[in-house]
Amino acid sequence: MNKIKIKIENLYKIFGPKAKNFIQVVRDGTDKDELLAKHNHVLGLDNINLDIYDQSIQVVMGLSGSGKSTLIRHINRLIEPTEGVVLVDNQDVTQFDKNELLDFRRTRTGMVFQRFGLFPHQNIIENVKLGLSIKGVDKSESNETAMYWIDKVGLNGFEFKFPNQLSGGMQQRVGLARALATDPDILLMDEAFSALDPLIRSDMQDQLLDLQKNLKKTIVFITHDLDEALKLGDSIAILNGGKLVQNGKPEDIILNPADDYVAKFVQDVNRAKVLKVKSIMNTNNQLNDAPKINMNDSIESCLPTILETRAALSIVDDDNNIIGSISDKEVASILRSN
Amino acid sequence: MNIPEFLTVFPKMGKVDYLAFKKAIDGAFRQFSRAYGDSIESFFDPVLYFLVNLEKLLQNTPWPIVIMVFLLLIYYGSRSIYLTVGSLAAFLFIAYFGMWQDTMSTVSIIGVCTLLAIGLGIPIGILMSGSDRVRSAVVPILDIMQTMPSFVYLIPVVMLLGIGKIPGLLAIIIYAIPPMIRLTDLGIREVDKEVLEAADAFGANRIQKLFRVQLPLALPTIFAGINQTIMMALAMVVIASMIGVRGLGQPVLKAISNQYLTMGLLNGFAIVVLAVIFDRVSQSFGKRLQQHRAGSRE
Numbered sequence: 001m002n003k004i005k006i007k008i009e010n011l012y013k014i015f016g017p018k019a020k021n022f023i024q025v026v027r028d029g030t031d032k033d034e035l036l037a038k039h040n041h042v043l044g045l046d047n048i049n050l051d052i053y054d055q056s057i058q059v060v061m062g063l064s065g066s067g068k069s070t071l072i073r074h075i076n077r078l079i080e081p082t083e084g085v086v087l088v089d090n091q092d093v094t095q096f097d098k099n100e101l102l103d104f105r106r107t108r109t110g111m112v113f114q115r116f117g118l119f120p121h122q123n124i125i126e127n128v129k130l131g132l133s134i135k136g137v138d139k140s141e142s143n144e145t146a147m148y149w150i151d152k153v154g155l156n157g158f159e160f161k162f163p164n165q166l167s168g169g170m171q172q173r174v175g176l177a178r179a180l181a182t183d184p185d186i187l188l189m190d191e192a193f194s195a196l197d198p199l200i201r202s203d204m205q206d207q208l209l210d211l212q213k214n215l216k217k218t219i220v221f222i223t224h225d226l227d228e229a230l231k232l233g234d235s236i237a238i239l240n241g242g243k244l245v246q247n248g249k250p251e252d253i254i255l256n257p258a259d260d261y262v263a264k265f266v267q268d269v270n271r272a273k274v275l276k277v278k279s280i281m282n283t284n285n286q287l288n289d290a291p292k293i294n295m296n297d298s299i300e301s302c303l304p305t306i307l308e309t310r311a312a313l314s315i316v317d318d319d320n321n322i323i324g325s326i327s328d329k330e331v332a333s334i335l336r337s338n
Numbered sequence: 339m340n341i342p343e344f345l346t347v348f349p350k351m352g353k354v355d356y357l358a359f360k361k362a363i364d365g366a367f368r369q370f371s372r373a374y375g376d377s378i379e380s381f382f383d384p385v386l387y388f389l390v391n392l393e394k395l396l397q398n399t400p401w402p403i404v405i406m407v408f409l410l411l412i413y414y415g416s417r418s419i420y421l422t423v424g425s426l427a428a429f430l431f432i433a434y435f436g437m438w439q440d441t442m443s444t445v446s447i448i449g450v451c452t453l454l455a456i457g458l459g460i461p462i463g464i465l466m467s468g469s470d471r472v473r474s475a476v477v478p479i480l481d482i483m484q485t486m487p488s489f490v491y492l493i494p495v496v497m498l499l500g501i502g503k504i505p506g507l508l509a510i511i512i513y514a515i516p517p518m519i520r521l522t523d524l525g526i527r528e529v530d531k532e533v534l535e536a537a538d539a540f541g542a543n544r545i546q547k548l549f550r551v552q553l554p555l556a557l558p559t560i561f562a563g564i565n566q567t568i569m570m571a572l573a574m575v576v577i578a579s580m581i582g583v584r585g586l587g588q589p590v591l592k593a594i595s596n597q598y599l600t601m602g603l604l605n606g607f608a609i610v611v612l613a614v615i616f617d618r619v620s621q622s623f624g625k626r627l628q629q630h631r632a633g634s635r636e
Contacts, residue, residue, distance in 0.1 A: 078535060107541075113532055120530075130536075134542050188539075
């Protein structure tokens with residue numbers, strides 16, 4: 001396991017003029033609706049504790065109003081916490097002074113927005129250079145870096161166009177290039193692909209995963225789309241009414257939902273497609289003469305073999321070592337509990 | 339039925355009290371203007387110097403050169419050949435009817451007033467957009483400036499500075515600067531929150547945000563403010579002439595008091611023509627700024 005990159009501890013956010021006064025009320029168990037009705041304050045985040053590991057993709061999921069966009073804005077302190085600690089590499093972001101904070105945002109984090117947040121009055125290369133020019137990087141160097149990232153996201157030839165001359169998907173590529181141009185170690189993506197149509201969205205997800213193979217950034221990805229979360233997330237955190245209700249690997253979320261809210265979220269998921277065989281294999285029973293399947297295959301992809309043989313399969317890791325087995329009955333029971 | 343007197347007649351201030359009240363304020367202001375009038379006047383000397391010299395320059399340069407320069411500026415601003423040709427006709431008409439000198443005076447005072455209004459109005463608008471408290475303090479002042487009859491604030495201005503160019507200039511600016519301030523504030527407040535948040539997220543400081551995001555994006559609205567300011571300044575030309583500002587307003591004033599219909603019409607028409615030219619040029623310049631920002635979809 002990688003080391004912890006971002007550690008969020010006991011984070012509270014209450015919106016309203018007397019936020020501090022209501023921390024204790026929230027601690028005593030007042031929920032979002034009650035706080036609004038009784039005290040006219042909005043509960044944004046309720047005692048969030050979350051560890052985000054280095055070089056991983058942490059998805060934060062929830063319906064609108066669950067606090068996910070509020071949470072991501074605490075990492076680069078676009079929103080001030082009411083109480084709590086956000087540690088990045090063991091430095092407390094909430095304690096930074098003005099200049100430390102600007103410096104942190106300029107060098108350590110990049111952010112991608114739902115509606116892109118591009119500068120309409122500047123062309124693509126100027127937009128991509130934003131972070132660099134704010135830092136004061138000299139012109140020829142920043143031009144070169146910007147062109148490198150424009151090329152990386154596949155927008156060669158568009159560098160002198162203006163944002164509104166580009167389609168939504170292309171604009172978000174600009175947003176991604178802009179975020180990557182300063183070479184931050186943390187990438188904050190706030191519903192980055194939600195405004196795009198499904199095909200483009202899927203393309204962008206693939207591109208992000210592809211880039212991540214080499215970049216190995218720590219990515220915090222906000223979404224309300226479970227399929228997107230399952231595809232991208234190394235870990236998925238689920239928020240409801242400002243509370244963190246569950247955080248775990250995709251298969252944990254599907255197989256062991258923490259409460260009804262999560263269960264409802266995952267009930268329509270095609271388990272056979274999402275779950276990998278390694279997440280349900282039986283490690284105590286190793287078969288030597290059964291057909292072999294890779295541990296990272298989906299259950300769906302081994303269904304034909306299982307149906308054919310009507311027997312257990314052995315599961316191997318990438319080096320072809322047998323590490324467990326899976327039987328037709330186990331598969332059937334997993335799929336039945338849908 | 340007997341109605342009590344205090345219901346039919348409002349219990350007003352006594353005559354003696356009112357006289358004393360008037361005397362106190364008038365006296366205090368007179369004292370103030372005696373004490374500070376000169377230093378305030380000298381404070382405006384650089385503006386006066388600039389204004390006088392601009393007027394001299396426009397009046398003393400041979401008219402074909404002035405017209406040529408104006409036409410170039412008009413074409414550069416509007417990129418419209420029709421407007422340029424129309425303006426040429428208008429200038430020739432003005433000069434032919436002997437209004438050239440007065441027109442140059444008016445152009446120079448309008449020009450200086452507009453520059454000052456921009457120089458003062460934009461910073462005030464920026465301050466206003468950044469703070470709701472400043473805004474709630476400034477807005478009522480702007481309301482007063484726009485609704486108070488100009489003659490009322492001409493009284494203290496004349497008491498303080500006498501009659502002449504500077505009091506006229508002040509009167510014009512008081513009347514013409516509010517739209518500049520309001521529209522700068524509005525333009526900056528209307529900037530897309532997500533674009534601003536993006537600038538924040540990449541570590542832009544206040545100055546960087548102002549000059550890279552807020553002002554460029556507010557520019558079309560600010561330009562609408564400049565346009566309004568010019569129009570309102572032109573509307574003040576006649577009133578300013580009452581306190582000794584030379585220009586197209588003075589013949590109009592003379593025409594009113596002597597019932598010279600033709601003279602009034604001609605000079606009034608010259609003011610209208612100037613207004614139309616200023617308006618069309620500044621509007622199409624503002625529009626071009628917007629087009630550039632939007633880019634054209636091929």
